[in-house]
Every structure is written in structure tokens, then in C-alpha cells.
Amino acid sequence: MVHPSACGVNDFALKIGTVNGTGSASANGLLLQALYRMGVPVSGKNVFPSNIQGLPTWYEIRISKDGYTARSPDFHLTVAMNPQSYARDIEEVVSGGWVLYDSSKELDDEFRRDDVTFIGVPFAEMCVREFEGARTRILMKNITYVGALVALLDFDMNIVKGMIEEKFGAKKHLMDANFKAIEMGHDYLEKHYECPLPIRLEAMKENTDKVIITGNAAAALGCVYAGATVGAWYPITPSTSLMDAFNEYCQRFRVDPETGKNKYCILQAEDELAAAGMVIGAGWMGARAFSPTSGPGISLMSEFIGLAYYAEIPAVFIDVQRAGPSTGMPTRTQQGDLMLAAYASHGDTKHILLIPSDPRESFELAVKAFDIAERFQTPTFILQDLDIGMNDWVVPKLEWDDSYAPDRGKVLSAEELEKLDKFYRYVDTDGDHIGYRSLPGVHPRGAYFARGSGHDRYGRYTEDSDAYVDVMDRLRAKVDSAADHLPQPDIRKAAGPTTLGIVSLGGCHWAVLEAIDDLAARGIHVDYLRVRAFPFSRSVEDFLASHDTIFVVEQNRDGQLRNLLALETDCVKDKMISVTYYGGQPLSKGHVLEGLAPHLEIKALMEVSS
């Protein structure tokens, strides 16, 4: 770990421990937004319980002048507002760091450490004195610690006050209360402690073309821009906020101004099975339809996913992955659904997966998912880490090309059907393994029977071996052929020649990039490939073939990406070394280096780095 004295300006991490349901989320959001507006590279991670009120919750903020946004577990400052979690929160501060705590009640000696500085502020006492009403006092205590941090870290007070004005300008009493709390915290620190600390902020200009957004909101917006009209879902953490956002954007962009009626339909299903059925029903009719869910939902939807695969109905499923198995840890991040999604359902199936690494990519891949699903007439998944879906990210502004036209795939119009002698749904006329689709209600000649039972290339029920195999073989070829049309991997060559490679995916990206820089600074070059889609394209195969040792970095116990690469490429399994972290937190540089170190025979590496 890096000693605080070596950190200083715009290079540190802090952790805020509070009680959930007390309004701390808005105080923490305020901090993140203020940092963003100061132009400082910043990332925020919300570590919250599956609970509404009363349990410990944390918010972690990393400030990195070099632009590293992966989680850093080295906290230089802890804001300890929750006695329930004092022990752990104080233990996690790096040696030489600081603990800001509520001194209204004296801190037990058992929590004291000699190697950190304790900064006591009587937050509760001050709020009881200055504010009326229990709820207000609780809420303002959060704003008071924001004020304390303004002094300690040298936030730009004008920016913080400006945000409060924007938020509460219309409600003067709230604005005044927030101002008062901010100043109270700030002034107390200024008076009693030497401010700012050696770890402190300085304005930069790194966020000019950036925005703050969660992956769930970005993916939802992607669904709006893709022209999705039907969304079906069953509420499940951590994907709920995706449908909430879709609803919000549709209310904004999709309500007919004349009639007040909706150009979209959100169906809250009775369970994930029904949600999948609704998506498939709407897809059958020709609507772009999707369901946001999480791993437990995919387990339930698997029967229907097999149906959509076999009957060749486009459908988009967005799996915001949480820690499994079973109910697991619903509010912790993981990448444990890779194998499930790749082969969901009984029998021989294989599905297209798209894997974003940040919210900007969530937006782009959400749009792409509908094009892919319709082009290949098959279920398409977006596998999004909870870390990406639910946390606020500072990412480059989203862009939209107004010349975009949706790829509806091979759909026959009434005029085209009129010209046909006879329409057969599953005949591969063009030799691209994809049959032509007709939509219900368009033309009598387009009629066909969609079914999950054995069928031949003409769409007729069959139990005949050859006719069955004929369709199954085409389906395999169809999904495999998608590989070269999917988003290609993000490949980053090292500055110097190397036989070492890292393969990773999703939100691991940011920790991997940081680890690669760290290694490069020590003269160790590593090439890097980030998988963005499954089935794997030729370039993944080439990368694996051209490196002697490949570290597969991922967030699940069993090395699912490594297993998938071993199953679906020609790469020898022994060449791939599994580097996993699956404890539910976002990946950090240390996880990557720890996993690599034993194989690089540089034992000193870890000591130096930590």
C-alpha cells in the first residue's frame, strides 16, 4: 500500500461508513458530483446492504490525478459515522491515515490506533443543537460531514454550495438548512484542526467532455435509442434501476404530446419466466423487446431462452450480475453468469453475449444488442457487472449518430411476401444460415407456426432425425457466424515485445489497465485483450495463439471465462492461468498483481507495490 505521505494532491481514496436509509446516499452523491465539477478524475463505489434501513453501508471515493478509476482498497481517510462498523472501518485505514468520526459519544479505546490520526467532530451534538425534528437532524448530520470534508480536503466551497442551490433552489428552507450544515462542518474543522490535510484536492480540467452516469441508466437509454417499445421485467436487485430509468426516459421522450398516450409498454410480470415470455411474444410480433434482470432471473428464464433460440425469436436480456449462487449477495458485484448465459437452457444451445466495461459502453452495446438479436434472430445478452450497473461513473459523453438506422434483419414486407409462391420460415435461402422472418398480421402468405417442438426447415413439426439435425446444425452455424459481426475485442499491445498476455472482461478492465501500467513501470510488458462479445471472434483466437502465457482475469470463483475460452477456442487450457477475485467488491489493481506475481517470479513485486 502507498503511504499517505507519498500521496498528497489528487491521489487518495476515502471511505464513508454510514447507516442505510439515513439519506447518506445523497450526501455522498454530492461529494462525487463536486469532485467531478472540480475536474478531478474520480470514481465512486456504493457498497450497500440488501436492506432498506438500519444496516451499515459504505461509499468509497477514489481520486486519481492519473485517471485510475478502479477500486482502491487503500483508504487514506475514513469517515466513520456508524458505530456498528467502527471496528472494520477504522481497521481499514492505511497507516498514517485519518479517521473522521462523530465525537458526540466518546470513542472506545478498543478502536484507537497509534498509527492513524483521529479527527473528532461532534456531528450529532451540533445537529441536535441547530436543527429541529429527528429526520432533519439525521439528514443534516450527513451534510455536516460533507462540510467537514470540504475543509479537510480543500473542496471548492463555491461548487458545493452551487450544487445545493441547484438542488434546493426552489425550496428555500431546505437550501438554508443545507448551507447551514455545510458551514457548520466546515467551520468546526477550520477552527479545531489544521486544514487541509496533506491529502487534498486541486482543481483540474479532466472532466470537460465527461458525464456522470450509472450503467443501468445508460443501458436503459440505449434501449430507448434502439427503438425498443416493450420492456418486461420482474423487480430484482441490481437491475431494477434499469427499468426505472427506461420508464423515466420514455416518459420524457415517448409520450404522444397530443393524446398523452405512451409509445412504449412496460409490463411488470409475475415472475422472470413471464417476463421472458412477454419479451418473446413481443419479439415474435416484430417489436424490439427486452428484459433487465440478474442471475436468478436468467435461471428462471432459461426454459424460455431455449424456446427463443430454437424458434428463432429476437430477444434482448440484460443481466446485471450479482454474486451467486442462489440468492447469493444481491448487492455485491460478480461475473458469475458467464457460463449460464452462454448456454442457457437444456439441450444444445449457445447464445450471443455482449459485455460492456463502463456505462458508455453499456449504452452503445444496448443499441447493438437489438441489431444483433434481430439480425441473427436469437436471444442476445448484455452481461453487465453490478459495479457498472449501479455505481456512478464519470465517462466520456455519450454520442449518437443521427444517421443510425436499426438493423431489423431479414424481415419480409407484405409486398415481398406477395411475390412469393410459398414462404418457408427456416430455409437458408441466402447461405448465411439465417432464414427470412415474417411478422404476424402482415400478409396471409407469411403465416408460419413458431414452436419449441422439433421442426424441419419448412417449419413443420417433425420427429425425423435428418430433418431435426438439419435445423440444429444450421442454428449452430448461425450463432457461430455471428462472432465476426459482434463488437471486436479491445486489444492493447505493450510498449515492448512480450510473450505474456492478459485476457479479461467487463468491469475488470480498469484494474487490469492500472496493473499493466504498474508492471510496465517495473519493466514487465504484458499485452492485453478485453473480450467484448461471445462467441469469440478470430482475433481472440489469434491473441491466445500468439502468447505463451495468458492470465485470464475475472470475477468468479471457477474461472468461467477461462473455461469458456478452453471450450470454444483451440487454445491449450494449461497455457491459461486463472486470476480470480470473487468476494463481491469491484476488482482492484492488487487483485491482478497478486494473481500474476507467483507466475512472474517477482516476489518482491507485491512488497514494493503494497
Place this chain on the structure above:
Amino acid sequence: MTYIAKPVARHPKIRANAVGLTPRDYEGSMTTLCAGCGHDSVTAALIQAFWEIDLEPHRLAKLSGIGCSSKTPTYFVKDAHGFNAVHGRMPSIAAGANAANRDLLYVGISGDGDSLSIGLGQFCHAIRRNVNMLYVLENNGVYGLTKGQFSASADIGSTAKGGEVNVQGPIDAAALALTLGATFVARSFSGDKAQLVPILKAGMKHEGFAFVDVISPCVTFNDHKGSTKSYAHTREHMHEVVHTDFVPLRSEITADYAEGAVKTVTMHDGSMVKLRKVDEDYDTSDRRAVIDFLSEAGARGEIATGLLYLHEAGKDLHDFENTVDEPLVEIPYADLCPGSAALDELQKEWR
């Protein structure tokens, strides 16, 4: 057998309907069900009903789950789009399809295993959502395709072919639908086409979820003495409480009804349903009374049939969701995408 081509011979005097089609045009492929199966009679009644309402075949979406009953959509209207889904999950497909394209006629065919056991949840929620569709439950009290297990509609004391006695209480699908707020609930018998056809037509015209529970005996596994879903038992115990006539739009009313005994309900397209009470006190618009009536009739061992309950002014899925009148699938993409300027504007809020 599907590999036997169905003969296409036509009687020269066969009549064409308003869209120029004869009843033969509403047929499908050859049935593969057992000879004498009640389901084939329901199929015949559906074909008759489709022809009589002048349906354009490609404007029909026919759906089913899994089971003997769910095989039947291939036996009618070959020029309609069909979807044979997974077991018990047809209602969700129908709901999603209807959400996307509200202009088609949706007809779902299910059975007692499909709707009352594995698919009970979806059945209930399709009713709650009031998906605009005709939902026909071909009810025989038995799992046919897996050879004769009791279903959830089997009555207590009813015997299996091998003599085993059913001890668990049945789910009365019509009563269940009523308690869930269904706006159209009927019960009929596959052996009574005269009663069934007008009910099916009214169900097709009903705006909302039209539920028809059809006792449809299984000749192979549940037509013996001791079964309460056999042809003989149903004929003996069925009691028509209300007689239905369907009067299509622009047709002259020719039937002669006694004053006060007939209730006329106008469907949303202007066609009419005439309900003639057989039981004097029966009221098709009093949900609670109908539920009580069904429960009492059931206790007497009676199978009450007819269009049992009808409420034409209910709100359907699209009313609940406040969707536009135009089918969502027909909205041009340009009207769905907010464009780059809106995106820039929106992102100002993310700073």
C-alpha cells in the same frame, strides 16, 4: 396424422363469408388426436366461429402451451400465425404479443394441466392484466399425453381408468377466473356445438380476457364410468343456466324472445350478445352472485354452462398501460428515437 394430406374437396354449394372464404379455409392440418377426442369438436366449433365472424386468417394469432389441447392450433386456420410455446407459459407470450400489436385477434388454447397446474400463475395474471384475447381451456380432468394422471380439475371421487380415486379438491377454473376479475367467463361442453359456437364468437369480440372453460372429454383416459369428465356424465349433469346468441354487426335480429327474459349486451364493435336466462334468477352481470351460484351448483354435482358472466366495459392491458391506439410495432423508428440533440440536452443534467 400430419403426413396424410387433408383432402381439399369442396362442396359446390358451400357458402363464402364476407371476406370470400368458406369454412374449409379456416381449417388447419389433420388432427393427430385420438378418434372421438373432445378437443377436435372444440376445433370444429372454432372453425365455424372464425368463419362466421368473417375473420381474415392472417389477422389471427393463435397460441398454445403444451399438452393435447395445445396441439390443436395447428388444426385450425392454417393461414394464421401460430405459436406453440412452452408448458403453461402461453399467457405471457400472448401478453407480450398483444402489447406489441394490439390489432390482431388473439386466441389461446390451453388445457387443465397447462392452465391449472404448471401455468396457474400465468393464467391468473393474464386475467388480472386483462389481456385482450379469447382463452379456451379444454378441460378433461386428466393428463393425456403422459397417459392418464389426474389433473387439478379432477373432482374428488372421480376415478382413473385403472380405478384409482382422486382425493384432492379440484380447481374450478371458471370460479377462479371470476374471483380474479375476469370480464367474460363462460363454460360449455365440446359435445354441444350449438351452445359453444355463439360463446366463442362473443369471446372473440369481447374486449378483454374472454375465458371459456370447455368440458372436453378424453376418450382414451377419462371417458369411463366413475369419471366426472366423461361424455355421459357431462351430458347427464350439465345445466345450461343462460343461453347465448351472437348477433353480428348489421344483422337483423330475427329470433323471437319473450319480453324481460333476454339481456342484450353490445360488444365494442357494435355486434350484440343476447343472453336468454334459463334460470329465472340468474344475473350475468352480478359477479358475486355468479360465484355463489357456481359454488352451489358444484355442490349439487351440476355443471352450470353458458356465458356465465359478462362485463363489456372493462379496462384491458392497453388501458392500464396507457399505450397509443396504434400498434407499437407500426410506429416508425423516427418517432421512437429522441436523436442526438435530445441526448446532448439530457446529458447536461449529468454534470
